[in-house]
Amino acid sequence: MSDIYYQAPARSGDNIESLADAVRQAFNLTHQDFFPVVPFVELGLQHMQPGIEFDIVEGDLLGARMGAVNPLTGAFMIREDVYEGAVRHEPRHRFTVAHEAGHALMHVGTLNRVPIPGAKILTYCDPEWQANRFAGALLMPRHLVWHARTIDEITTRFGVSREAAKARIKTLKIGISI
Template identity: 30%
Template sequence: MSGYSIKVPPESRHAIREAASIVRLTLEKKQGSSSLYLPIIEMLEFTLPKLDNEFNFEVLPKSVMQSNHGLTIPEQKTIMLREDVYERALDGCGRDRMTAAHELGHYILHSNLEITLARTNEELRPFEDSEWQANCFGGEILMPYTKKDLLKGKAPQEIADLCGVSLEAATYQSKFFR
């Protein structure tokens, strides 16, 4: 997707958390690993294609992607990352890892929807906003509630280091571990 908020069927944080948990467990089981740090790029490149043979993961140059860091085209079962974002995510940059997880959120949550790109001036409620849902999924898959006992009480910087996310993302997500 493109960063534009699109009205989608409502999903609660709890429902998105459950979806992220199932996806994470499935990917971990297929890869044979269950550490706190989820290797999101490796999951997109190697693990997800083994689970869904129609899935496409593409890394495209900035000249093609332009200002888009990532795009998901659910009807084509495709996630695209801009090359510089991909490289930084591979190097462990939290913000770029979150971009990859966010795009996976669009893929998982919005693949079976008939979405029209009719943008509206109406104020979307967060749980009906495609971008909020994908951000929520990204946070939940990279800093899972299922591992809250390992994360609760830790400073946001420690969560960021353990989970490979930005300090901003860790600070926000840590509110949900209480």
């Protein structure tokens, strides 16, 4: 049996950044550092992407995965422990919820199944790369991150992990030591 890979429609980094900016703008959060990711997925996501059904599920339902979005049905599931962590503003869990929200906004109804063993998906067509870029842009918008002076400032202001802050600094090519 071959592995199943998913390929998303091509999106540039700028396109994904603009989508994250549009989400913030739609909810009047353009200039707010700390993005309220839990209220967004509970109350706001369905306004932007009708048909998304957000659900908190028991851990064993998803196995090792922290969350999942079904690209065919729009079912958006987050493990209960991850949801509770995001409610407590734990950086890793906030990023996971934002990542899955990216899948919900960009990939429901658009992914193609590619049943090719060892398939190589181009970066800009990789749904995981796209969702990670979206999560970074949503939680750490470029126009606000550019004013940060240290990685610690980014982690504190935006409620993200050091790993997420480092990735964002690299993506935006900001002159902050990592």
